[in-house]
Amino acid sequence: MELATTMESASHLPPSRRQSMNAHGTRTGQGPKNGSAAKNAHGSLNGHAAKNGHGSLNGHAAKNGNGSLNGHAAVNGHGAVNGHGTRPGDVARELISALWERSVPLISERLNGLDIACEAAVLGRLSPIMRRGATDTAHKLAGSLGMFGYPRGTDIAREIEHLLESEGLVDAGLLRELVVELRMCLPL
């Protein structure tokens, strides 16, 4: 997963389509920028937007156990560059990118849930409870994907939600098509 670094200028592009950063935390095309969002061999992020093995965020934009940010990422609310030459938006982007990586298993699990509902619909075995669960799942995906920079994912998830909420039998073919399209638009 590449780290998003230009959400401000391309807020509706998925992170993978924004300015790319390689596995060593080096911003491609702009020379090295190690330490801002370096990823170590254990999958954790260090430095300005670090994420430790416990899922918490440390370093210059650290997040404590109470859900608040500490240290150098604190800003005055006027968009000023802080003492480290880092704009608040940059810090937020890096942290959101790290949170996306942490959310990937949950997103995958939700997509798997939709796959199961899809198969049940194809077989004519989509029970009301399963349908309600799939509707909730689609609703949650619709509410979160755009936040991470995947507005197309939100649109498709919303279509799935509306399809499942509609009266009568679910169009299983359309449901399958939408779920496949949703999966394809995400870098999982």
Place this chain on the structure above:
Amino acid sequence: MRRILIIDDEDDIREVAALSLESVAGWSVLTACSGAEGIVTAQVEQPDAILMDVMMPSMDGPTTFREMQRSPEIANIPVVLLTAKVQGVDQRRFAGLGVAGVLFKPFDPLTLAEQMAATLGWS
């Protein structure tokens, strides 16, 4: 510094909203993962405003809001609802509750604080 309480059962939404308000606006953020926990946190911490999800298990946003209105010590704290429901009928229903405003998911993390400030009339 503004203090905001975010109430949402979804970890990813809660975390992105929190870091957005903290790192972009410099606000202080408290979090709760259910309506019941949110009410207690609000009573103890007295935040300046509450950002609350609509769809939560056991006690949803509107129900939690009504409970808050029955508690004199937190009844005056402005509440902004956060919802992925975009249909007009839902919007009118939420607005009719008497909340300070309604914001929609997915939100843009870089402008969430700005939207909240505008909704609450904060300069």
